[in-house]
Amino acid sequence: MKALCYNGVGDLRTEQVPDPTILNPKDAILRVILSSVCGSDLHLLNGYVPTMREGDIIGHEFMGEVVETGSGVKKLKKGDRVVVCSILGCGECQYCQDTQWALCDNSNPHAWIPEKVYGDLPAGIFGYSHAFGGYAGSHADYIRVPYADLGCFVIPEGLPDEAAVFASDALPTGFMAADLADIQPGNVVAIWGYGGVGQMAIQRAFLLGASRVIAIDREPDRLRMAKDISGAEVLDFSKVDVQEALREMTGGRGPDRCIDCVGMEAVSEGLVRREKARDGAARWRVSIRLTSRRV
Amino acid sequence: MKLFNPAFAQMIKQDLRRFKQLLETGEITTIKGQPSGRKSEQQSDKKSSSNYAEADEKHESAML
Structure with a gap:
């Protein structure tokens, strides 16, 4: 074969x-x-x-x-x-x-x-x-x-x-990620990455009673699908500051639950930001620091 | 003072693991004989799927 x-x-x-x-x-x-x-x-x-x-x-x-x-x-x-x-x-x-x-x-x-x-x-x-x-x-x-x-x-x-x-694989992975996030009815859920796993996590989040799901990606086709098929709100991380945008969308408090569905090799400057620390060394800060609970 | 070589403990552990597999599932889990793209294994009559499987095999012979 x-x-x-x-x-x-x-x-x-x-x-x-x-x-x-x-x-x-x-x-x-x-x-x-x-x-x-x-x-x-x-x-x-x-x-x-x-x-x-x-x-x-x-x-x-x-x-x-x-x-x-x-x-x-x-x-x-x-x-x-x-x-x-x-x-x-x-x-x-x-x-x-x-x-x-x-x-x-x-x-x-x-x-x-x-x-x-x-x-x-x-x-x-x-x-x-x-x-x-x-x-x-x-x-x-x-x-x-x-x-x-x-x-x-x-x-x-x-x-x-x-x-x-x-x-x-993709369905149980996304499904379980949402389960582990302990989503409560009415929660606002942010999901990084709209690949196969992200799509399944969105469906599970809605099934668990999330009132809003915000999908974060940069591919136009994926963002369109997230909106039209999964019924999520979308953020294009290549165009906006994700932390600021999330706070703005949630009255300043940020999402209740955050789920990372991004593949290891897909990480880019949209998700991690380079910052100068006080000692002058460059450090990477991951945007999902905002999370109140992450998987 | 250690009475036995530490490698011996590892061998006993492996054997106990296999015994547990046999008791619980009725079979000993293996990949020996499965296909791979390794030409040496395809040409050889004695099929072993990896050097890890070979290591297991050597370990088994040592115990006999």
């Missing part, structure tokens, strides 16, 4: 690799239908994530069709159209039982790497370095999905592939 392989910083290549096979009873093999590019793929590409190796297949936000199941897979069957969670959970450990799937302590075969570096271990993630398990990613024709009954969700009839794929 064909797969997009990491070959070093800034060097991705489409290569011919062997097809994946069932390695454990609870595995399934999927034909990948859609695999989207996440901002986190840029971290790999730009060399911010250690323990990547030449030849690693990247990609972790995807949906596809089940083509093979292991003997331990009970709920899925061949032909099912499913969207798959980026992060792997075994469903049996204490963390999974507490619904803290991202902390699963069984799904990372290289747990000893992050344990040495961070003192604890995260769950395995598709296509996201060997510290996160070293699993082959979804930018490929086929992918092996461990613990398939738990990570694969059958997509209802009538829901297009393009809509379902975001349930893999």
Whole structure:
């Protein structure tokens, strides 16, 4: 099959690799239908994530069709159209039982790497370095999905592939960001970045009862979508001083909740300002200092 | 005075982790045998997906 392989910083290549096979009873093999590019793929590409190796297949936000199941897979069957969670959970450990799937302590075969570096271990993630398990990613024709009954969700009839794929990563990321912000009915919420995650955070903020959501970006198309589709007020950070504008829009008090949905590589002078400190050293001040609570 | 080499403690920890995986999920999580773009692994009969997997493998042999 064909797969997009990491070959070093800034060097991705489409290569011919062997097809994946069932390695454990609870595995399934999927034909990948859609695999989207996440901002986190840029971290790999730009060399911010250690323990990547030449030849690693990247990609972790995807949906596809089940083509093979292991003997331990009970709920899925061949032909099912499913969207798959980026992060792997075994469903049996204490963390999974507490619904803290991202902390699963069984799904990372290289747990000893992050344990040495961070003192604890995260769950395995598709296509996201060997510290996160070293699993082959979804930018490929086929992918092996461990613990398939738990990570694969059958997509209802009538829901297009393009809509379902975001349930893999962008939707839960934005959704959870808004949840963690503890939004109360009537709150004014400011959201930095109107990418996939920002869009989902806006929807969740409104569902939680936010009276107003202010989306901050600089791309004209995104700002238009934020206004027309998400129903948010917008700020173009390349044209206004965000702090001043936010205070002006909120009667001087600033937003109640602030959510950062900006990818690491997207940070620019619109979001951080360079200032001269008293000692003369240049310092960067992040505009979201204004926040009363941030995620 | 340490009775055992610290590496030995790490090996026991790894084995206990695998034992826990087997007890809780009925399988031992692995990536050994999955595809990659590494030509050496594609040509070799003995498939290992990474040098980390190889390290795990060596560790297992050491324990036998």
